Amino acid sequence: MSLIQVSNLAVQFSRRKVLKNINLTLEKGSVTAIVGPSGSGKTTLLRTMNLLQLPSEGTVTVAGVTVDAKHISKTDVHKIRNQSTMVFQQFNLFKNMTALENVMSPLIYNKLAGFDEVKSTALGVLRNFGLESIADQYPVTLSGGQSQRVSIARAIVAKPKVVLFDEPTSALDPEMVSDVLTTIAQLAQQHITMVIVTHEIEFARQIADNVIFVENGEILAQGPANQILSTDGTGRIADFVNSLE
Numbered sequence: 035m036s037l038i039q040v041s042n043l044a045v046q047f048s049r050r051k052v053l054k055n056i057n058l059t060l061e062k063g064s065v066t067a068i069v070g071p072s073g074s075g076k077t078t079l080l081r082t083m084n085l086l087q088l089p090s091e092g093t094v095t096v097a098g099v100t101v102d103a104k105h106i107s108k109t110d111v112h113k114i115r116n117q118s119t120m121v122f123q124q125f126n127l128f129k130n131m132t133a134l135e136n137v138m139s140p141l142i143y144n145k146l147a148g149f150d151e152v153k154s155t156a157l158g159v160l161r162n163f164g165l166e167s168i169a170d171q172y173p174v175t176l177s178g179g180q181s182q183r184v185s186i187a188r189a190i191v192a193k194p195k196v197v198l199f200d201e202p203t204s205a206l207d208p209e210m211v212s213d214v215l216t217t218i219a220q221l222a223q224q225h226i227t228m229v230i231v232t233h234e235i236e237f238a239r240q241i242a243d244n245v246i247f248v249e250n251g252e253i254l255a256q257g258p259a260n261q262i263l264s265t266d267g268t269g270r271i272a273d274f275v276n277s278l279e
């Protein structure tokens with residue numbers, strides 16, 4: 035069953051089209067990696083999937099709600115935004131809240147349960163991530179890897195339909211990368227629908243069902259990870275993959 039569908043999408047900033055002719059379908063429960071050179075439009079594509087970035091042409095459908103660039107409905111934009119959460123490069127934790135309060139915040143904001151239940155749900159997610167011992171610490175005292183894992187806990191706690199990751203490991207020291215990738219792989223095993231912009235090619239090979247390769251604002255190829263990310267081939271994508279390995 036498809037969860038996200040993007041049809042004939044273009045995004046224009048000033049007079050420049052940074053995305054064009056974008057068509058894709060993502061299945062419920064699938065993991066999709068978006069790869070490609072810097073500046074090719076990967077983050078912009080990710081942001082259109084929850085309409086943080088509005089399209090200038092085409093349509094975006096998430097869980098049965100469609101937003102058409104020709105007549106954008108604010109209500110439908112909000113419906114789509116509420117279906118997904120985003121994990122950013124720079125974590126974006128609330129600095130005045132502890133790790134636990136950060137993870138509790140989406141449940142409290144959405145009034146999804148009483149305080150005690152919210153607290154125990156959030157603690158449960160931190161425990162699953164092996165982060166219980168830092169529950170009462172403020173972000174300033176956490177390492178980059180811990181901060182990113184808390185932000186992932188916050189992103190999944192309210193069970194969104196899709197989690198969007200924008201280069202989740204690119205701001206981390208190298209020794210912290212694998213902890214964060216392990217946490218994301220843990221979620222993949224639970225069949226949480228995820229889209230991940232990443233330069234971690236080996237990781238994408240291991241966890242992604244599909245890979246979308248973006249260059250100059252267009253999808254150059256999409257398909258199964260082992261096919262798209264093969265190092266054996268020739269041509270633009272193989273060159274790119276080999277350059278990162």
Ligand code: ADP
Binds near residue numbers: 047075
């Ligand atoms: P990537 O994630 O592949 O590095 P981006 O999606 O961030 O690429 O950017 C694609 C292009 O769009 C780049 O040339 C970037 O400078 C431009 N761009 C991104 N966001 C904006 C914006 N808000 N206003 C104008 N140009 C932007």
